[in-house]
Amino acid sequence: MQQRAPRIIVVAGARPNFVKIAPLLDQLESLKKAGRVETLLVHTGQHYDKALSHLFFEQMGIPQPDLNLEVGSGAHGKQTGDIMARFEPVVMDWKPDAVVVVGDVNSTIACALVASKLDVRVVHVEAGLRSFDRTMPEEINRLLTDAIADFLFVTEPAGVTNLQREGIPPEKIFLVGNMMIDSLRKFLPLARQSSALRDLQLSLDSNGPAPGAARFALLTLHRPSNVDEKENLEPLLEVLNEIGKDIPILFPAHPRTQERIKQFGLAKLVRTAWKTTDTGVWLTGPLGYLEFLHLMSESTLVLTDSGGIQEETTVLGIPCLTLRENTERPITVEQGTNTLVGSDRGAILACARQILAGNGKQGRTPDLWDGCAAERLVAILLRELQRHLT
Numbered sequence: 388m389q390q391r392a393p394r395i396i397v398v399a400g401a402r403p404n405f406v407k408i409a410p411l412l413d414q415l416e417s418l419k420k421a422g423r424v425e426t427l428l429v430h431t432g433q434h435y436d437k438a439l440s441h442l443f444f445e446q447m448g449i450p451q452p453d454l455n456l457e458v459g460s461g462a463h464g465k466q467t468g469d470i471m472a473r474f475e476p477v478v479m480d481w482k483p484d485a486v487v488v489v490g491d492v493n494s495t496i497a498c499a500l501v502a503s504k505l506d507v508r509v510v511h512v513e514a515g516l517r518s519f520d521r522t523m524p525e526e527i528n529r530l531l532t533d534a535i536a537d538f539l540f541v542t543e544p545a546g547v548t549n550l551q552r553e554g555i556p557p558e559k560i561f562l563v564g565n566m567m568i569d570s571l572r573k574f575l576p577l578a579r580q581s582s583a584l585r586d587l588q589l590s591l592d593s594n595g596p597a598p599g600a601a602r603f604a605l606l607t608l609h610r611p612s613n614v615d616e617k618e619n620l621e622p623l624l625e626v627l628n629e630i631g632k633d634i635p636i637l638f639p640a641h642p643r644t645q646e647r648i649k650q651f652g653l654a655k656l657v658r659t660a661w662k663t664t665d666t667g668v669w670l671t672g673p674l675g676y677l678e679f680l681h682l683m684s685e686s687t688l689v690l691t692d693s694g695g696i697q698e699e700t701t702v703l704g705i706p707c708l709t710l711r712e713n714t715e716r717p718i719t720v721e722q723g724t725n726t727l728v729g730s731d732r733g734a735i736l737a738c739a740r741q742i743l744a745g746n747g748k749q750g751r752t753p754d755l756w757d758g759c760a761a762e763r764l765v766a767i768l769l770r771e772l773q774r775h776l777t
C-alpha cells in the first residue's frame with residue numbers, strides 16, 4: 388500500500404525565524420513538487436513591519452505565507468494567547484501530521500502548545516539551547532517548547548547535553564547543524580553585491596567605493612534586560628560612545644530600542660546622520676537581511692545582544708562582543724569569535740580596544756555549520772514521519 392504524503396505546517400513569526408525557515412522551505416519545496424509532502428506556511432504576524440518581516444521574505448525568496456494570523460504586538464500573555472487562539476482552528480481544519488516551530492520566540496511556544504494539545508507532532512528547530520537565565524522570555528519559550536516537542540533538531544553539541552539532562556529521550560534528539568548558517572552561506576555572495584556599504588558612505592574615497600577598506604563597528608541591542616530600563620540602557624550607550632571615539636559605530640536599531648531611546652531622553656547619545664569622518668554611535672532603522680549581512684561581513688567589530696548574530700559572526704570570522712552575562716550558544720565562545728562582556732564598562736572597553744588593536748579572537752567554524760543542515764533535517768523528519776504513517 389502506498390503511503391500518503393505527510394502534511395507539515397511550518398510556523399514563523401519573528402525576524403530570526405524567517406532566516407531559519409528559508410532553507411527548510413527550499414528543501415520542502417522540491418519534495419512538494421514530487422508529491423512527497425504537503426506543506427502550509429503560517430506567519431503568526433508577531434513581526435509585521437516591512438523592515439522586520441516583508442523585506443526578509445522578499446530578499447530571501449521565501450514564498451508568501453499561506454496564512455497570516457496577524458496577531459501583532461502585545462504583552463507576552465496577550466500575544467501568546469492570541470497566537471494560540473488563532474492557530475488552533477488552523478490545525479483543527481488542516482489536520483497536519485507535524486507542526487514545525489523554530490527558535491525561541493513567543494510564536495514558537497504558542498504554536499507548539501496548540502499542536503501538542505491536539506495530538507499533532509511538534510518539531511522544534513534549534514532545540515536544546517539554554518542560557519540558564521530564566522529572566523529571559525526566550526529561555527522560558529525554549530524550555531517549554533522542548534518539553535513538549537517530539538522531534539528536537541539541535542545546532543550544537545551543548546544542546547544535546549542539555550536535552551539529555553532534562554530527560555528527553557535520545558531517540559528524539561538529532562544534531563543536524565545550523566539553518567541560520569545555511570542561509571548565510573547561500574546569501575553571502577548576493578549580500579556582498581548590496582549597496583549597503585556605499586549607501587552608508589563607509590568606504591567611499593575619491594576613486595569610488597572600496598569594499599574591504601571600511602573600518603567601522605556594527606551594533607545591535609534589543610534585549611529587554613539591556614533596553615527596557617534607563618539605568619541599563621544609558622550606561623551602555625555611554626560606554627559605546629567611548630568606543631565610538633576610536634571607531635564609528637553603526638547602530639541599526641530594533642523599533643523597541645528606538646522607542647526606548649526616545650522615551651528615556653537618550654537621543655543625545657546617538658547621532659542620526661552618518662559621516663565616516665566623524666565618530667560616535669550612529670542610529671538607523673533596522674536593515675534588510677542582505678544589507679546587514681553585507682555590513683557584518685565587512686565590519687571590524689560587532690557588538691550585540693542578539694543570539695543569531697553571535698553565530699553569524701563566528702562563521703564570518705568577525706570578532707563579536709556580546710553585551711550579555713550569558714549565552715545559550717556556548718560554541719560561539721568556545722570555538723568561534725564571540726566574547727561575553729556583559730554590561731561591565733571596563734570589560735567592554737578593554738575587549739573592544741584589544742580587537743581594535745588587531746588582537747581579536749580568530750576562532751573556527753563549528754562542525755555541521757556547513758550549509759546543509761536543512762537537508763539533513765528534512766531527510767530525518769520525512770523518515771520519522773513516514774514511520775508513523777502506515
Ligand code: UD1
Nearest residue numbers: 401402403433434435436439460461492493524525642643
Ligand atoms: C522578538 C523575540 C526575540 C527576538 C526578536 C528579534 C519574543 C519573546 N522575543 O522580540 O527573541 O530576538 O523578536 O527581533 O518573542 N515592533 C514593531 N514592529 C514589529 C514588531 C514589533 O514596531 O513588526 C515593536 C512593538 O513596539 C512591540 C515591540 O517591538 O511591542 C516588541 O515586539 P515583540 O514581537 O513583542 O518582541 P521583540 O522585541 O521583537
